[in-house]
Amino acid sequence: MSTPGKSDVPVIAVDGPGGSGKGTITTRLAEYLGWHFLDSGALYRLAALAVMKKQVPLDDEAALGEVAANLDIRFETHGGAVKALLEGEDVTERLRFEDTGVVASKIAAIPAVRAALSERQRRFRQPPGLVADGRDMGTVIFPDAGLKIFLTASAEIRAERRYKQLKEKGESVNLTRLFREIKARDLRDQSRSVAPLRPAEDAVIIDSTGLSIDEVFDKVVSLI
Ligand code: C5P
Numbered sequence: 001m002s003t004p005g006k007s008d009v010p011v012i013a014v015d016g017p018g019g020s021g022k023g024t025i026t027t028r029l030a031e032y033l034g035w036h037f038l039d040s041g042a043l044y045r046l047a048a049l050a051v052m053k054k055q056v057p058l059d060d061e062a063a064l065g066e067v068a069a070n071l072d073i074r075f076e077t078h079g080g081a082v083k084a085l086l087e088g089e090d091v092t093e094r095l096r097f098e099d100t101g102v103v104a105s106k107i108a109a110i111p112a113v114r115a116a117l118s119e120r121q122r123r124f125r126q127p128p129g130l131v132a133d134g135r136d137m138g139t140v141i142f143p144d145a146g147l148k149i150f151l152t153a154s155a156e157i158r159a160e161r162r163y164k165q166l167k168e169k170g171e172s173v174n175l176t177r178l179f180r181e182i183k184a185r186d187l188r189d190q191s192r193s194v195a196p197l198r199p200a201e202d203a204v205i206i207d208s209t210g211l212s213i214d215e216v217f218d219k220v221v222s223l224i
Contacts, residue, residue, distance in 0.1 A: 010129040013137035016151035017186050017197060018101065019158025021208045025151065025216055026133040033131065038124040040134035041104065042084060043117050045095045046073045048103035049086055058106055065112025098166065098181065105185045109192040135189055138200035147223055150199035153208045155182050
């Protein structure tokens, strides 16, 4: 079992708000290095889907913790694409829906949910290395990560990026609503009492507002 500070397996922790480009950068980085990849947001989203499926009230903290602790999830790789399964059902697409993200961010504020998912996340730390994408990778889950990056961008740009992504997936979205939701999600993520979204003291902060994905990627690679 790996605990923080007790593993020789290197970790690159990339944290930041949604829409900062983290997902694209970390997937690419893991591929480039040939390392494992942890999309910790996907775990919170899977927990959210389980909560929605079981119709657990969002104020029943004990029951939410139970659901997170007993998650039956699996990731399968098919020809390079990763599929997420919840209780054997393919939920890869539903995982990315905006309402799933909103519920994920609500249950992510609950200590019992975070505790239940912590050990699961640390188990991804396997040789030759791990690229971890999240909100608290560098601060809580892998505080001994060799490189910590905090990737950010203005809320306007993040809303626009999200808008394009969701549109491409055929979701009907409204930019103004998306912007409001992103601001509300930022506030929830930053102000919760456990593992709030903030850069680790030793993190390198990269603002991707005026940068292309390639430019951000080159910056990150230059830091390794
Ligand atoms: O990154 P993604 O948008 O998929 O994450 C969904 C939600 O899960 C975030 O808004 C955040 O509230 C929560 N989360 C978290 N800690 C992480 C990853 C995600 O609290 N490490």
